[in-house]
Structures are given as structure tokens and as C-alpha cells.
Amino acid sequence: MAERILIVEDDKRISRMLELELVFEGYETGTAFTGAEALIQFREAEWDLVLLDWMLPELTGLEVLEQIRSGRSEMPVILLTAKHEVKDKVAALDLGANDYVTKPFEIEELLARIRAALRSSVKPAAEGLFTFGELTLNEKTRETKRGDRQIELTPREFDLLHYFMRNPGQVLTREQVLDAVWGFDYYGETNVIDVYIRYLRKKIDAGETVTYIQTVRGVGYVLKER
Missing domain, CATH: 1.10.10.10 (Winged helix-like DNA-binding domain superfamily/Winged helix DNA-binding domain)
Structure with missing residues (x-):
């Protein structure tokens, strides 16, 4: 069964490019263009990973991330951001982002990080x-x-x-x-x-x-x- 990735990006050109690349790689995808829409999608469907833009309308990526983690979800989240300063990256990691990719990015690097995050999303093989x-x-x-x-x-x-x-x-x-x-x-x-x-x-x-x-x-x- 194909792994499912939610793309949360308000730039529809970037969102479409990501969707095409991920589908070509064999993933199933969904899209959201606002922070509020992202939370609805997250709650109403099962996802294996979220690509989450930092700067979103209605709710920021960090606010979305905080709500995802408040529900105890350990699903991998990769933050897409134009912010380059260490303090911004630390803020994202503190809230539970698994990784971050700074814009502009090479699609091959992003795909490699997605594969790594999906491999690393280990669940207990048995209780404990x-x-x-x-x-x-x-x-x-x-x-x-x-x-x-x-x-x-x-x-x-x-x-x-x-x-x-x-x-x-x-x-x-x-x-x-x-x-x-x-x-x-x-x-x-x-x-x-x-x-x-x-x-x-x-x-x-x-x-x-x-x-x-x-x-x-x-x-x-x-x-x-x-």
C-alpha cells in the first residue's frame, strides 16, 4: 500500500510541483492551502507524513505543528521554510518537527529527507x-x-x-x-x-x-x- 503524504503549502505552483513529484515516486498525496484546512485534513484521514510550509494563512505552520503534537501524534512532519536562522530551526524542532528544508530546495534532497523520515517513523514491534x-x-x-x-x-x-x-x-x-x-x-x-x-x-x-x-x-x- 502506498504511503500517504499531506502537502500543506499555500503557493499553489509549489504545491502542484510537489504533488506531481510525489505521485511520480509512488506516494499518494493530499493537499491543503491554509493552516485550518491542514488540521481538518489531518483529523479526517490517515497520513504517513506531512510536508508543512511555515508561512500559511489562518494558522502558521508552527501553530499547525503544535496542534498535531498536542494530540500525541508521532507522525513525521517536515517543515518547509524560507527561514535560515538557527533560532528559527530550533523553535521548529522544539515543537516537534522531525526535519526542516529551507527554500529554495532541490527536489532530490527533499525526496531523500522524506524517505529517511518515513524509515525512521518506527513504532514498537510489540508493547514495550x-x-x-x-x-x-x-x-x-x-x-x-x-x-x-x-x-x-x-x-x-x-x-x-x-x-x-x-x-x-x-x-x-x-x-x-x-x-x-x-x-x-x-x-x-x-x-x-x-x-x-x-x-x-x-x-x-x-x-x-x-x-x-x-x-x-x-x-x-x-x-x-x-
């Missing part, structure tokens, strides 16, 4: 069991494996990896990780995250050529294959 690539994490038994290799993690390392595996493909800021894993009442330095990321990488990537937790310079980290 998460998989990503060769990684397996069982939140009930608190066991972690890479392939057949058992990985011994400290409680904090396990919680950190658990958070990444519940949000695959999503760029997570240090502040998001700190709040989710250490809690809102933590008052230490955010560089504790960098230290624990090093611990995790050393354990899960030992003897491997593929690494999973990638650094996004100036923003944070993301769980994806490289």
Missing part, C-alpha cells in the same frame, strides 16, 4: 519493544541489544536511549533531552548530555561501522542511520 536498525530496546525488561550482542547500560543511559528510540529521526535539542531524561528540576550544566551521549556511543557502536546517534551542529542530536 522498540527497534531501530539493529538496535532493540525492551522498556519492560530494560534490556538492550544490537543484533545478538547484549548491551549493558546504566539506568540513565537506558533512559537516554529510550527517549531517542521513541523519537527516531527527530532532531532533539539538549534542552528537550534534559527535560525528558533528567527532569525539569535539574539545574546542572547541559553538557552532561554530551558526556552521556559519548558513553552511549561507546557502548552501542563498539566494533560497528554504522553509528546511530548523530550530532546536529548547533542544535542537538538525532537517532538515524549513517
Whole structure:
């Protein structure tokens, strides 16, 4: 069954171009031209991914994104934006965008990011069991494996990896990780995250050529294959 992508873009020329390219690639598509229309489409149909323009009439892309995430949806959302500043990108990621593509963009790059986001939208294979690539994490038994290799993690390392595996493909800021894993009442330095990321990488990537937790310079980290 073809994966379904909702295109939310008020420029009808760009929307039509995206629709033609995605249909050619084998996806099913739907379109919305305003923020309000996007929410109606999102609620009335099943989608595998949303391409969401930042600047929309009625509701901005960020407002649409915030409402999507408030419903606990983990569906991948790629933001299309003309904004280039890091603070704008961080704002989008903080609200739950999985990725962002700045305009003007090359369609091949966008298609590659769509494929990556769809691959990364991992759901638990069974209750409490998460998989990503060769990684397996069982939140009930608190066991972690890479392939057949058992990985011994400290409680904090396990919680950190658990958070990444519940949000695959999503760029997570240090502040998001700190709040989710250490809690809102933590008052230490955010560089504790960098230290624990090093611990995790050393354990899960030992003897491997593929690494999973990638650094996004100036923003944070993301769980994806490289």
C-alpha cells in the first residue's frame, strides 16, 4: 500500500510541483492551502507524513505543528521554510518537527529527507519493544541489544536511549533531552548530555561501522542511520 503524504503549502505552483513529484515516486498525496484546512485534513484521514510550509494563512505552520503534537501524534512532519536562522530551526524542532528544508530546495534532497523520515517513523514491534536498525530496546525488561550482542547500560543511559528510540529521526535539542531524561528540576550544566551521549556511543557502536546517534551542529542530536 502506498504511503500517504499531506502537502500543506499555500503557493499553489509549489504545491502542484510537489504533488506531481510525489505521485511520480509512488506516494499518494493530499493537499491543503491554509493552516485550518491542514488540521481538518489531518483529523479526517490517515497520513504517513506531512510536508508543512511555515508561512500559511489562518494558522502558521508552527501553530499547525503544535496542534498535531498536542494530540500525541508521532507522525513525521517536515517543515518547509524560507527561514535560515538557527533560532528559527530550533523553535521548529522544539515543537516537534522531525526535519526542516529551507527554500529554495532541490527536489532530490527533499525526496531523500522524506524517505529517511518515513524509515525512521518506527513504532514498537510489540508493547514495550522498540527497534531501530539493529538496535532493540525492551522498556519492560530494560534490556538492550544490537543484533545478538547484549548491551549493558546504566539506568540513565537506558533512559537516554529510550527517549531517542521513541523519537527516531527527530532532531532533539539538549534542552528537550534534559527535560525528558533528567527532569525539569535539574539545574546542572547541559553538557552532561554530551558526556552521556559519548558513553552511549561507546557502548552501542563498539566494533560497528554504522553509528546511530548523530550530532546536529548547533542544535542537538538525532537517532538515524549513517
